[in-house]
Amino acid sequence: MKDKIIKGRALHIIENGTYIDDIDTDMIFHNSFLAITEIEKMGQHAFGNLDGWKDFPSTAKKGDVLVVGKNFGAGSSRQQAVDCFTALGVTLIIGESFGAIYKRNAINAGVPLIELKDFNSKDLIGCSELKIDLEKGIIMDLQDNKVAECKPFSKVQMDIYQNGNLFEYGKKMRG
Amino acid sequence: MGKTIIEKILQEHCVDDIDVKSGEIIWIDIDKRTARDFGGANVVKNMSKYFDDDSVQDVSKTLFTFDCVVPAKTIPYANNQHICRQYAREKNISVYDVNAGIGSHVAIEEGHAYPNCTFIGTDSHLNILGAVGAFGQGMGDQDIAFSFKTGVNWFEVPPTMKINLKGDLPDNVGAKDLILFLIGKLGSKGALGKAVEIYGDAIAKLNIDQRITVGSMGTEMGAIILFLKPDTILDGYFKFVKAENKKLFSADDDAEYIETFEFDISNIKPLIACPPKPDNVFEVSEIAAKKILVDSVFVGSCTNGRITDIKEVCEILKGKKVHPRVMMKVVPATMKVYGEMLKEGLVQILYDSGVIVSNPGCGGCASGQIGMTGTGEIQLSTSNRNFKGKQGNGDTYLVSPATAAYTALTGYICGEEDL
Structure with a gap:
């Protein structure tokens, strides 16, 4: 069983004190690197095309939690835009909203994606570490104070997440 | 609380015993799982990459439809089609091959898509099936392989x-x-x-x-x-x-x-979407005033390749010649439409007007079954997308079959009143 409560250092993708909206898949993982298919080689290109965040791959650590703004991952269907964060050890992505295909790709890859319901971005930005209860849909600081609420994981998301990815789950469901 | 149409269809197909409402992510039974020549080869590759046994869960619910580049005019497309064809023969899966026409249209004609069915494939316009009360949806090659194997997939119920x-x-x-x-x-x-x-x-x-x-x-x-x-x-x-x-x-x-x-809608006029976006919409009469000269006119695609559309074009062209500067192309959506064109004498009318008629398929949209536009070329198209590069290097305007026909006769973008 994978943890249903995830704890980690929070990496807030912000500019002038607010989350950056509309970060598209070309800013996350530029199309000039699409030929890369090995996950371990993808990490070094994460946010390679997002102004001010080019050193992100050297600052991210295993176990980090990414916090982003609205419409994160809009644009193309490239899986690398999800996998590059997995390569760096990011365990979970929290955002106000996501591009539809990005969301599908992340859920299928077993990457927990959290959509925020009700929050004050200042409270969230102030947290250097976060604790997320996937089942209850609560985001807390390390003192267990609630800082935001999210939609609890659906059965589908939990099934895929617990099995690693969509295909591992598929093997199990059809024996 | 009552349900909308999408909520009812998804409720009927939900594999778990829950009340389906918007915002929920649910597992649904997929009645038909399909792959086309674009993406199809990757679906086949995913089957052996991700599963020890690469057979599908239900042959009768699985289909291949080739429509993007038919017949294949590049070796990569020919290879991809043949990867699908060989896999389908080995597994006894039906193939609507390069002669059949646009997959989503064939699905409607042949009864593979019908009211309240769930139908997925690698065509991003599969939601066209909403027109017949079905839940159609385009998905990526991993999602389609998963459904080939399991017969289900997940979906977030939309508002x-x-x-x-x-x-x-x-x-x-x-x-x-x-x-x-x-x-x-x-x-x-x-x-x-x-x-x-x-x-x-x-x-x-x-x-x-x-x-x-x-x-x-x-x-x-x-x-x-x-x-x-x-x-x-x-x-x-x-x-x-x-x-x-x-x-x-x-x-x-x-x-x-x-x-x-x-x-x-009682006062709307014939409309045109100017490049480079489908929502860049104007009245045809506004654009006609600019007398924009046109090089090519395409009638077809999953949006306007039906017999109703081609009949409308023929009624306008009958007995007249397309303007000498214009190359006009007509592509029926399916073999059935092509057959109706022959029976009703429409092919003769198009021939007499100087129109190129090709075999059924996606036509001008995908990789240019019937040619692409060159730099500086102005094209009028009855298709659905005019993004830069989608149908070549030229500029594409989206119009109705009637506006396409009037323009083909005059050589500049116009409506009926300009004839």
Whole structure:
């Protein structure tokens, strides 16, 4: 069983004190690197095309939690835009909203994606570490104070997440 | 709380015993899983990459449809088609091969898609099936392989938006003008992530072909799918389908809508979407005043490749020659449409007018089955996307079949009044 409560250092993708909206898949993982298919080689290109965040791959650590703004991952269907964060050890992505295909790709890859319901971005930005209860849909600081609420994981998301990815789950469901 | 059309279809197909409502992520049974020549080879590769046994869960519910580049004119496309063909032969899966036409249209004609079925494939315009009350959806090659193997997939139930149309369409205004009107009003993100239901007396007067035209462009306003007021016309059309779960759903009176819009359509005019976006919509008469010279005209695609569309074009062209500066191309959506064109003498009319007629398929949209546009070329197209590079290097304007035909005769973008 994978943890249903995830704890980690929070990496807030912000500019002038607010989350950056509309970060598209070309800013996350530029199309000039699409030929890369090995996950371990993808990490070094994460946010390679997002102004001010080019050193992100050297600052991210295993176990980090990414916090982003609205419409994160809009644009193309490239899986690398999800996998590059997995390569760096990011365990979970929290955002106000996501591009539809990005969301599908992340859920299928077993990457927990959290959509925020009700929050004050200042409270969230102030947290250097976060604790997320996937089942209850609560985001807390390390003192267990609630800082935001999210939609609890659906059965589908939990099934895929617990099995690693969509295909591992598929093997199990059809024996 | 009552349910919208999408909520009813997904409730019927939900594999778990839960009350389906918008925002929920649910597992659904997929009645038909398909792959086309674009993406199909990757689906086949995924089957052996991710599963020890690469056979599909139910052969009778699995299909290949080739329509993008038919017959293949590049070696990569030929290879990809043949990877699918060989896999299909080995597994005894049906293939609608390069002669058949556009997969989504073949699915409707052959009864693979019908009211209340769930139908997925690698075609991003598969939500066109909303036109016949089905839940169609394009997905990536991993998702399709997963459903080939398991027969299910997950979906987040979208919220539904309602559009009420007031009045009737004027005589010289067609289904394409209607959907361009709605895209112009709502914009390319106007229905982002939502299911759309369209109501009004005008809808009841649309035949199947015209419903397909409207349904085909939900994608261009960001919609998950677009449903037209259910109508007896669909009941009649699908009498021949013996599917157990065939049901033509209406929304409940107390269904919940995230937004409701009302538009008066009784005064709308023929419309045109100027490059480079489908929501860049103007009245044809405004653009006609600029006397923009046109190099090529394409009639076809999943939006306007039906017999109704080609008949309309022929009525305008009959006995007249296409302007010498214009190359005009007509591509029927399917072999059945092509057969009807022959039977009704439409091929002769097009021939006499100097039009290129090709075998059925996606035509001008995907990788240029019937040619691409060169730099500086101005093309009028009845298709659904005019993004830069989509149909070549030239500039593409999106119009109805009638506007395409009038323009082909004069050589510049115009409407009926300019003849």
